[in-house]
Amino acid sequence: xxxxxxxxxxxxxxxxxxxxxxxxxxxxxxxxxxxxxxxxxxxxxxxxxxxxxxxxxxxxxxxxxxxxxxxxxxxxxxxxxxxxxxxxxxxxxxxxxxxxxxxxxxxxxxxxxxxxxxxxxxxxxxxxxxxxxxxxxxxxxxxxxxxxxxxxxxxxxxxxxxxxxxxxxxxxxxxxxxxxxxxxxxxxxxxxxxxxxxxxxxxxxxxxxxxxxxxxxxxxxxxxxxxxxxxxxxxxxxxxxxxxxxxxxxxxxxxxxxxxxxxxxxxxxxxxxxxxxxxxxxxxxxxxxxxxxxxxxxxxxxxxxxxxxxxxxxxxxxxxxxxxxxxxxxxxxxxxxxxxxxxxxxxxxxxxxxxxxxxxxxxxxxxxxxxxxxxxxxxxxxxxxxxxxxxxxxxxxxxxxxxxxxxxxxxxxxxxxxxxxxxxxxxxxxxxxxxxxxxxxxxxxxxxxxxxxxxxxxxxxxxxxxxxxxxxxxxxxxxxxxxxxxxxxxxxxxxxxxxxxxx
Ligand code: BES
Ligand code: MN
Ligand code: ZN
Numbered sequence: 001x002x003x004x005x006x007x008x009x010x011x012x013x014x015x016x017x018x019x020x021x022x023x024x025x026x027x028x029x030x031x032x033x034x035x036x037x038x039x040x041x042x043x044x045x046x047x048x049x050x051x052x053x054x055x056x057x058x059x060x061x062x063x064x065x066x067x068x069x070x071x072x073x074x075x076x077x078x079x080x081x082x083x084x085x086x087x088x089x090x091x092x093x094x095x096x097x098x099x100x101x102x103x104x105x106x107x108x109x110x111x112x113x114x115x116x117x118x119x120x121x122x123x124x125x126x127x128x129x130x131x132x133x134x135x136x137x138x139x140x141x142x143x144x145x146x147x148x149x150x151x152x153x154x155x156x157x158x159x160x161x162x163x164x165x166x167x168x169x170x171x172x173x174x175x176x177x178x179x180x181x182x183x184x185x186x187x188x189x190x191x192x193x194x195x196x197x198x199x200x201x202x203x204x205x206x207x208x209x210x211x212x213x214x215x216x217x218x219x220x221x222x223x224x225x226x227x228x229x230x231x232x233x234x235x236x237x238x239x240x241x242x243x244x245x246x247x248x249x250x251x252x253x254x255x256x257x258x259x260x261x262x263x264x265x266x267x268x269x270x271x272x273x274x275x276x277x278x279x280x281x282x283x284x285x286x287x288x289x290x291x292x293x294x295x296x297x298x299x300x301x302x303x304x305x306x307x308x309x310x311x312x313x314x315x316x317x318x319x320x321x322x323x324x325x326x327x328x329x330x331x332x333x334x335x336x337x338x339x340x341x342x343x344x345x346x347x348x349x350x351x352x353x354x355x356x357x358x359x360x361x362x363x364x365x366x367x368x369x370x371x372x373x374x375x376x377x378x379x380x381x382x383x384x385x386x387x388x389x390x391x392x393x394x395x396x397x398x399x400x401x402x403x404x405x406x407x408x409x410x411x412x413x414x415x416x417x418x419x420x421x422x423x424x425x426x427x428x429x430x431x432x433x434x435x436x437x438x439x440x441x442x443x444x445x446x447x448x449x450x451x452x453x454x455x456x457x458x459x460x461x462x463x464x465x466x467x468x469x470x471x472x473x474x475x476x477x478x479x480x481x482x483x484x485x486x487x488x489x490x491x492x493x494x495x496x497x498x499x500x501x502x503x
Pocket of ligand 3: 272275293352354355379380
């Protein structure tokens with residue numbers, strides 16, 4: 001896709017479709033009024049008719065009258081006071097999704113006043129809109145099917161229209177946005193693939209191809225070496241399946257090298273290719289969704305590749321413990337006591353609390369490789385989805401300064417996080433008769449306890465992102481299909497890029 005940023009007036013830009021955002025119910029003034037006038041007044045006529053509802057991300061596609069574009073799309077940006085960076089991102093995505101199944105090769109998108117509504121102004125709007133258009137072009141229905149009739153249109157050209165702006169700066173930002181969007185889509189494509197397709201070994205193979213394509217070094221640890229390393233929790237989860245576990249380790253930068261902020265950041269993602277629950281088996285209802293339980297892994301694999309594209313050589317480590325959690329004669333049993341890589345003993349009361357087991361060993365290994373700062377990302381608990389739904393990721397961290405650094409990366413990335421407390425009193429509910437602690441306690445405060453468990457495996461600043469609610473949508477929206485959302489990819493990339501060494 002060619003990217004152009006132009007300073008022409010929207011009515012002078014030739015394209016198959018000209019998309020224009022409008023605020024309110026709608027409010028036609030300034031350039032929008034001129035677009036409408038030149039378009040033959042169809043927009044104001046539609047508004048009078050009641051067709052232009054103000055519901056955010058709703059879009060109509062109409063004839064373009066005297067405009068140079070073939071068609072005109074008006075997309076509702078909602079009330080201007082409530083526009084956020086994420087709204088701008090989603091406007092880009094909704095424009096592209098509205099054109100799915102249509103014949104569109106060139107799309108022109110007018111920034112309008114969107115830049116005035118967000119931090120970073122028009123430059124930020126250009127990045128977010130370009131990223132949104134790319135993310136809006138992701139369609140899971142094309143993964144296993146050829147000739148899907150509602151496939152998003154493949155654009156030859158995206159033209160961002162921003163009269164009076166610094167076009168070079170906008171172009172650079174939009175290019176960054178495209179790379180960010182492509183990275184999210186890489187993660188989403190892997191996330192959505194089914195468990196009969198993507199086993200831990202297949203995921204490791206995909207990771208290898210991605211690493212090699214981006215000049216990254218990769219090490220895939222098989223069970224024998226994991227045993228030598230003492231990864232008893234990781235192996236306990238993996239042993240129930242015929243598809244053996246793989247600990248995927250991708251690195252950029254020199255060994256032991258720190259980034260410009262003096263950090264060696266490690267991002268650790270849960271890679272449960274299928275979570276049946278194991279012997280503590282899950283109910284059948286919605287069990288098919290547990291193919292998505294590898295989303296954290298796919299996200300860190302894609303994120304390190306995106307960082308390599310935007311700032312090659314940035315010191316960063318991505319670790320993805322990949323397993324299949326299955327019941328069978330070799331599975332770990334409730335009550336099994338295993339030893340973690342850091343020497344702590346764990347009483348596995350519930351084999352369905354498997355994510356924290358594989359993450360604990362992966363975090364410990366990250367520190368062994370020199371990590372000074374940790375972020376783990378996981379579809380860890382149903383509780384977080386019940387608490388926050390699919391729009392807000394639950395996050396924990398300590399010390400607070402490290403949490404704040406991750407949260408501000410999240411803001412730059414136009415993603416939403418809600419900090420959850422780490423409540424010391426609940427830790428005693430995880431005391432074991434035999435081991436240092438159990439992997440679950442009573443259900444009350446279960447979300448907090450999942451973080452208390454993980455904290456046992458971090459000795460450096462650590463943040464935990466629980467994306468069980470946000471990793472995938474059960475229903476499509478105007479801005480995203482059902483399935484993987486790519487959540488937190490951009491946050492992790494922004495966090496790592498904060499330590500990029502300027503050339
Ligand atoms: N992968 C699940 C969490 C999950 C649930 C992700 C729904 C996405 C949607 C996780 O491994 C799990 O089973 N968690 C248990 C923990 C419990 C046994 C302490 C849960 O949340 O019920
Ligand atoms: Mn589970
Ligand atoms: Zn799980």
